[in-house]
Amino acid sequence: MRILLVEDDPSLGEGMRVALHREGYTVDWLRNGSDALAALDSDAFSALILDLGLPDMDGLEVLALLRRRHTLPVVVLTARDALVDRLRGLDGGADDYVLKPFDLAELLARLRVVTRRGEGRRCAQLQLGALVIDEARHAVTWQGQAISLGRREFALLLELARHAGQVIPRSRLESLLYGWDEDVESNALEVHVHHLRKKLDRSLIVTLRGIGYRLEVPA
Amino acid sequence: MRILLVEDDPSLGEGMRVALHREGYTVDWLRNGSDALAALDSDAFSALILDLGLPDMDGLEVLALLRRRHTLPVVVLTARDALVDRLRGLDGGADDYVLKPFDLAELLARLRVVTRRGEGRRCAQLQLGALVIDEARHAVTWQGQAISLGRREFALLLELARHAGQVIPRSRLESLLYGWDEDVESNALEVHVHHLRKKLDRSLIVTLRGIGYRLEVPA
DNA sequence: GTCTTGGCTTAAGGAAGACTTAACATCGGC
DNA sequence: GCCGATGTTAAGTCTTCCTTAAGCCAAGAC
Incomplete structure (x- = not known):
């Protein structure tokens, strides 16, 4: 020193x-x-x-x-x-x-x-190719563009991104958005996924029929 | 604080x-x-x-x-x-x-x-673009103009400015202005935010619905 | 091929949350 | 103790986001 x-x-x-x-x-x-x-x-x-x-x-x-x-x-x-x-x-x-x-x-x-x-000044930024998620700022960037997401959308994307490349079962995503108990027998989850795909990229989130979703890690 | x-x-x-x-x-x-x-x-x-x-x-x-x-x-x-x-x-x-x-x-x-x-700040003066906050003197300047703020408004702005660019959850801002015991079941926080926006700039403080607020760092 | 199942898409309706305004309370200085 | 400044409460309006629902599409089973 x-x-x-x-x-x-x-x-x-x-x-x-x-x-x-x-x-x-x-x-x-x-x-x-x-x-x-x-x-x-x-x-x-x-x-x-x-x-x-x-x-x-x-x-x-x-x-x-x-x-x-x-x-x-x-x-x-x-x-x-x-x-x-x-x-x-x-x-x-x-x-x-x-x-x-x-x-x-x-x-x-x-x-x-x-x-x-x-x-101990860690920047909690999650980067996956063109997708950057800044948890502290609650902000998402796609190919350099700022994307505005609602609370649910953000939570969903974050969960997927945290386990990028892995399949997340539907049930888990649902219990993430809503409490375990309060069941939403509707397609809200799918709608959110849809919005995410629209705002980001169609192929970013992959559907596993009957199982769940997976965030595609960039090559 | x-x-x-x-x-x-x-x-x-x-x-x-x-x-x-x-x-x-x-x-x-x-x-x-x-x-x-x-x-x-x-x-x-x-x-x-x-x-x-x-x-x-x-x-x-x-x-x-x-x-x-x-x-x-x-x-x-x-x-x-x-x-x-x-x-x-x-x-x-x-x-x-x-x-x-x-x-x-x-x-x-x-x-x-x-x-x-x-x-990582060393000086009592905090500068964020056109916004200058003098912590010791309790003085705020916006685009060179002195702005007079109440104590609460100042405290709120300071907290936001200290973590500029980061989302501060509502709950934290509330417990910052009021202790845990004295709970404010009213919209005082929003009113203060409103006043700050009015005195400074509309777009300076960003709302994240259901989460909190964020002070926009200048480009 | 067609039937079924689960997912996608779209738009509308609703509700939670935030904004605004003004009146009311409280504090501090004189 | 009064007055002005500052803070808080309350009510109404607005906005954004979330959910719902209905129809469509794709995949796999038969």
């Missing part, structure tokens, strides 16, 4: 560099804001530790400029204790805040908190 | 409840750890504010149990000033902590920081 440390105080910076290095981080230590911004363009860092009191420019300014391009985790260091400044820092895009003087252990803890996110 | 507040001190808790409510949050206030854990199973909250000094169990224990199941943003409140305790809190899974006594504005700022992290 590579960290960019921006701090103009030599002894404090050195102490942090050593401590971070000891923790296993790779550290790039810069002393001013413009160098920092240039370095951040390289896009190689996992986090930024930023002192607000820099010789050339205000740390908050660095932060604002950074935020136009990156979403890098940022921990801000500051000597200012005024509440207003702290709030400005937080709302301005810092992920966390440490007041000087601080204990190194605390800085490290906050760094851990800030960097340990970003995993 | 719905917050679970866990705090045993009556007056402090009440103060926070009022302040949070005024910000537009829906607040569920519980006084002990076991109730909190039970409530957290419902999965309806956007964040947790947790006092570490609880009557029945240690707050850190609550945190540890919570972390086995959820990745909910957590802000910890503590009277303890010992560094060790703070670190234990952070490494134990808290996203941030506030030392008592604290200023409410700071708590709110930290809450904002913590809740917007899940979306």
Whole structure:
């Protein structure tokens, strides 16, 4: 994990560099804001530790400029204790805040908190050839075209798509649309299938006479 | 946005409840750890504010149990000033902590920081095409024009915007505006949606019949 | 070939859900 | 405690989706 440390105080910076290095981080230590911004363009860092009191420019300014391009985790260091400044820092895009003087252990803890996110962002998108089903958006795309489906149609297609290539018995599809108990002795299911075929493609859903339906997986 | 507040001190808790409510949050206030854990199973909250000094169990224990199941943003409140305790809190899974006594504005700022992290967003300003939402200032801009929204309207829009492009089920929006207990058997939600559409744009919020709503992301 | 069975197609009717509007309640600031 | 702003309730209208039903078609059995 590579960290960019921006701090103009030599002894404090050195102490942090050593401590971070000891923790296993790779550290790039810069002393001013413009160098920092240039370095951040390289896009190689996992986090930024930023002192607000820099010789050339205000740390908050660095932060604002950074935020136009990156979403890098940022921990801000500051000597200012005024509440207003702290709030400005937080709302301005810092992920966390440490007041000087601080204990190194605390800085490290906050760094851990800030960097340990970003995993587990799964996109629940089901793709089968020209058919894309986005469950989160409740949206369906066919050959790049957005298709609008009713609730039942969507549920039906989703179930078929989840087991694409497998036969789903009629009974299961019916109990999916309606509760197990409430029986619909009509052809509602077939009508929905019909609509799906019309909106998508005729050959996408295959009928197994007397058994059920199957979604054709693309070749 | 719905917050679970866990705090045993009556007056402090009440103060926070009022302040949070005024910000537009829906607040569920519980006084002990076991109730909190039970409530957290419902999965309806956007964040947790947790006092570490609880009557029945240690707050850190609550945190540890919570972390086995959820990745909910957590802000910890503590009277303890010992560094060790703070670190234990952070490494134990808290996203941030506030030392008592604290200023409410700071708590709110930290809450904002913590809740917007899940979306990979770093800045207090959320921009979606012509729509700009300033979370800290409670201000909304549409095509450069400032729009004035009520608390509920703002909360609703914010929630939709945070998950822009995704369907938010009605049930979630309802429990977000009103707690579980106070059930609204009326169409308040729809009325708010109506007002938002009127103030912004008709096509911005898409209805998914029988499911929920979705904020359309700009092309 | 024709009969039967199950599926397809179509259109109409109905009902659930959403929209709109306005009046009524509630909250917060002065 | 009053007033304005904000939220909620309620009623009527509208719309979309779902179901129903009736006739047609295709496949397999005889």
